[in-house]
Amino acid sequence: MGKIQGQHCxxxxxxxxxxxxxxxxxxxxxxxxxxxxxxxxxxxxALIGHVITSLEGKRLExxxxxxxxxxxxxxxxxxxxxxxxxLNKKTAEWYPSDLLPKSGAVYLxxxxxxxxxxxxxxxxCSGKCFAINGSLVTRCACELGNAACKNDSCIxxxxxxxxxxxxxxxxxxxxxxxxxxxxWGRLHYSQGSWxxxxxxxxxxxxxxxxxxxKLITHVATQGNGKxxxxxxxxxxxxxxxxxxxxxxxxxxHRVVS
Numbered sequence: 387m388g389k390i391q392g393q394h395c396x397x398x399x400x401x402x403x404x405x406x407x408x409x410x411x412x413x414x415x416x417x418x419x420x421x422x423x424x425x426x427x428x429x430x431x432a433l434i435g436h437v438i439t440s441l442e443g444k445r446l447e448x449x450x451x452x453x454x455x456x457x458x459x460x461x462x463x464x465x466x467x468x469x470x471x472x473l474n475k476k477t478a479e480w481y482p483s484d485l486l487p488k489s490g491a492v493y494l495x496x497x498x499x500x501x502x503x504x505x506x507x508x509x510x511c512s513g514k515c516f517a518i519n520g521s522l523v524t525r526c527a528c529e530l531g532n533a534a535c536k537n538d539s540c541i542x543x544x545x546x547x548x549x550x551x552x553x554x555x556x557x558x559x560x561x562x563x564x565x566x567x568x569x570w571g572r573l574h575y576s577q578g579s580w581x582x583x584x585x586x587x588x589x590x591x592x593x594x595x596x597x598x599x600k601l602i603t604h605v606a607t608q609g610n611g612k613x614x615x616x617x618x619x620x621x622x623x624x625x626x627x628x629x630x631x632x633x634x635x636x637x638x639h640r641v642v643s
Contacts, residue, residue: 428573429491430488430490432472432480433461433486433493434488436474437474442469444471459475459496463493464491464492475501485506503522513526547573552593559582562581575604607620
């Protein structure tokens, strides 16, 4: 196979043909990456409602490559018995309710590109686009000195959770799983995410923005980058100095995201 998008180490490690496709793994790397990424299929499921192209007479390997060569393809549905390949413009991470049982199908994400709602943002963000997992909402952050961005519906400059200007010792949590770290509660952190040691519904992550008071205009969250884990609901509390925590309210009601 030739090179696809730079350095490419595509490899099928294991395949069992229907009636049951047990496991298919593929391993890829692009020019911007230094290590191969892995992905696992979801057998007997397909992503419904997001097909952009349907191809007949395709092997699984050929179906994957067809998606990689299609710029707006982010996942596939493959039907082994029919040798049918469907290219999807979305992924199940952002549209989990559309990943439905489908006998004889297998769903697979691409490793060469990741889908976020920023891909479909209208109008495009001239600053930096942030996608909020679970809501399909995007935020456009203006960067310092970007005059064009000032004319967009942008938010203020991020306060430092992603770029590390807020140090680790300013981040605390109610509990932390043994395979996680509280400092992993940063946006786009590559090693994983902050994960509490229990899911009793009363866990919290706290960030100190002092010594100066900060005006918070938007909050972006995302799921774990290596597992399908994410917070379904949360609300915000805040305080100044050593005062008591107050709930963030709109129209006299607590806002639950």
